[in-house]
Amino acid sequence: xxxxxxxxxxxxxxxxxxxxxxxxxxxxxxxxxxxxxxxxxxxxxxxxxxxxxxxxxxxxxxxxxxxxxxxxxxxxxxxxxxxxxxxxxxxxxxxxxxxxxxxxxxxxxxxxxxxxxxxxxxxxxxxxxxxxxxxxxxxxxxxxxxxxxxxxxxxxxxxxxxxxxxxxxxxxxx
Amino acid sequence: xxxxxxxxxxxxxxxxxxxxxxxxxxxxxxxxxxxxxxxxxxxxxxxxxxxxxxxxxxxxxxxxxxxxxxxxxxxxxxxxxxxxxxxxxxxxxxxxxxxxxxxxxxxxxxxxxxxxxxxxxxxxxxxxxxxxxxxxxxxxxxxxxxxxxxxxxxxxxxxxxxxxxxxxxxxxxxxxxxxxxxxxxxxxxxxxxxxxxxxxxxxxxxxxxxxxxxxxxxxxxxxxxxxxxxxxxxxxxxxxxxxxxxxxxxxxxxxxxxxxxxxxxxxxxxxxxxxxxxxxxxxxxxxx
Numbered sequence: 001x002x003x004x005x006x007x008x009x010x011x012x013x014x015x016x017x018x019x020x021x022x023x024x025x026x027x028x029x030x031x032x033x034x035x036x037x038x039x040x041x042x043x044x045x046x047x048x049x050x051x052x053x054x055x056x057x058x059x060x061x062x063x064x065x066x067x068x069x070x071x072x073x074x075x076x077x078x079x080x081x082x083x084x085x086x087x088x089x090x091x092x093x094x095x096x097x098x099x100x101x102x103x104x105x106x107x108x109x110x111x112x113x114x115x116x117x118x119x120x121x122x123x124x125x126x127x128x129x130x131x132x133x134x135x136x137x138x139x140x141x142x143x144x145x146x147x148x149x150x151x152x153x154x155x156x157x158x159x160x161x162x163x164x165x166x167x168x169x170x171x172x173x174x
Numbered sequence: 175x176x177x178x179x180x181x182x183x184x185x186x187x188x189x190x191x192x193x194x195x196x197x198x199x200x201x202x203x204x205x206x207x208x209x210x211x212x213x214x215x216x217x218x219x220x221x222x223x224x225x226x227x228x229x230x231x232x233x234x235x236x237x238x239x240x241x242x243x244x245x246x247x248x249x250x251x252x253x254x255x256x257x258x259x260x261x262x263x264x265x266x267x268x269x270x271x272x273x274x275x276x277x278x279x280x281x282x283x284x285x286x287x288x289x290x291x292x293x294x295x296x297x298x299x300x301x302x303x304x305x306x307x308x309x310x311x312x313x314x315x316x317x318x319x320x321x322x323x324x325x326x327x328x329x330x331x332x333x334x335x336x337x338x339x340x341x342x343x344x345x346x347x348x349x350x351x352x353x354x355x356x357x358x359x360x361x362x363x364x365x366x367x368x369x370x371x372x373x374x375x376x377x378x379x380x381x382x383x384x385x386x387x388x389x390x391x392x393x394x395x396x397x398x399x400x401x402x403x404x405x406x407x408x409x410x411x412x413x414x415x416x417x418x419x420x421x422x423x424x425x426x427x428x429x430x431x432x433x434x435x436x437x438x439x440x441x442x443x444x445x446x447x448x449x450x451x452x453x454x455x456x457x458x459x460x461x462x
Contacts, residue, residue: 008230014223042213044204047220052371055234055379058227082380083232 009145012058012084013138015047019057021077023110025064028124029091033061036127048134054080059137060114061130065093065100066107078114084145086117086137090130095119117141185259192255196391197221199398203427210431225387231380236285243281244382244389250274251392258399261325264312268305271396274389275301282374293373296361299438303358303445304351307344310453314341315403317460328406335404335418340456342404344449346425349397351445355430358441369435398423 022030036043054077089110092098097108117140120133201218208215254270282294318337319327351358362373398419405418
């Protein structure tokens with residue numbers, strides 16, 4: 001069993017299937033996400049496939065601010081993904097709400113609704129940064145599986161009172 | 175067909191090697207597709223990574239019938255391939271494969287998702303398109319070789335391709351539909367087409383999806399085996415048989431990359447009209 005488990009854990013890092021949800025983004029980040037799939041960046045080199053189905057996906061890429069209308073959709077997509085899974089919030093809006101954070105209809109960043117593993121900053125985020133974000137997310141999944149961190153399916157992050165804190169980006173957009 | 179321990183052992187060994195072969199063929203398929211699209215593409219063993227990862231995911235089962243259908247699909251592919259390696263009856267193989275295809279449709283229909291339902295309907299239409307052609311191919315082979323048994327078809331005096339050239343083209347159409355290649359990939363999408371999400375596979379996830387994928391690999395091996403029957407004879411060499419398999423598969427990938435996805439009406443018209451005319455002309459030619 002040890003060998004099989006090792007193989008499966010290795011495969012998890014080699015075959016991340018991503019599902020992409022646009023949470024009300026301006027389309028800037030979405031274009032960058034899809035640019036990763038073009039021949040220039042060719043994400044399939046790393047086994048990354050863009051699937052349109054949360055039930056097949058391992059990594060959820062979220063762009064844009066979360067508002068009161070689509071936070072239920074975002075939660076639903078997250079809940080449909082089987083464990084182990086990771087979430088990558090892309091762009092300034094996905095991290096904190098960006099320039100829309102004080103709008104009356106905006107909930108804030110993605111982490112107000114679902115637990116986020118990796119934040120990719122940028123307005124829009126660069127394709128290189130997005131690829132790096134997915135790789136970082138997989139390293140986190142691996143750490144989780146090895147029991148170094150709690151499972152992500154616990155309770156979603158509590159909505160903070162007042163203005164959200166500035167999330168600390170884990171990677172550089174440059 | 176003589177039943178002996180030796181033939182059963184050989185068939186079992188080939189059966190155990192088939193998922194490996196099917197996985198590598200799928201890997202080559204993805205590499206070639208990437209090459210045709212000016213990309214680098216995933217490593218050759220990528221399909222194995224995918225399936226192992228899916229096996230390790232937490233199960234998310236919508237209902238138990240779905241799981242049963244996934245197992246029926248896999249078992250039907252295993253049984254059909256075993257009969258083929260035992261050099262058994264082609265018609266029996268055809269019916270066993272059909273059971274698997276129907277299980278896939280039923281599995282998608284048990285879930286109340288519009289994508290799965292649409293995919294299931296389209297899968298049924300695909301079956302309507304390729305099954306008559308596959309039967310005609312088998313009938314043509316039986317007419318030319320005098321028997322439905324794979325062992326007799328493999329021992330004909332000259333390759334069947336010379337007497338069944340038009341049926342070979344019909345077989346290419348069958349394979350395009352069965353392997354879910356463009357322009358016939360309407361019921362489920364392998365390559366990031368998301369018109370109906372992933373069609374019949376929408377509600378499968380994790381281990382069940384892995385079972386379906388392994389079943390698909392076995393079907394790839396079976397279809398390539400049937401293609402090889404066009405070249406096997408008393409005089410042909412092993413290299414020739416490998417060459418015809420490689421060439422046919424390359425043609426499939428090429429057509430996949432140069433054609434757009436079409437509608438089911440177009441699929442029925444093209445495959446049934448073209449394929450049936452080709453098949454009937456070829457069979458009448460054999461008779462007269």
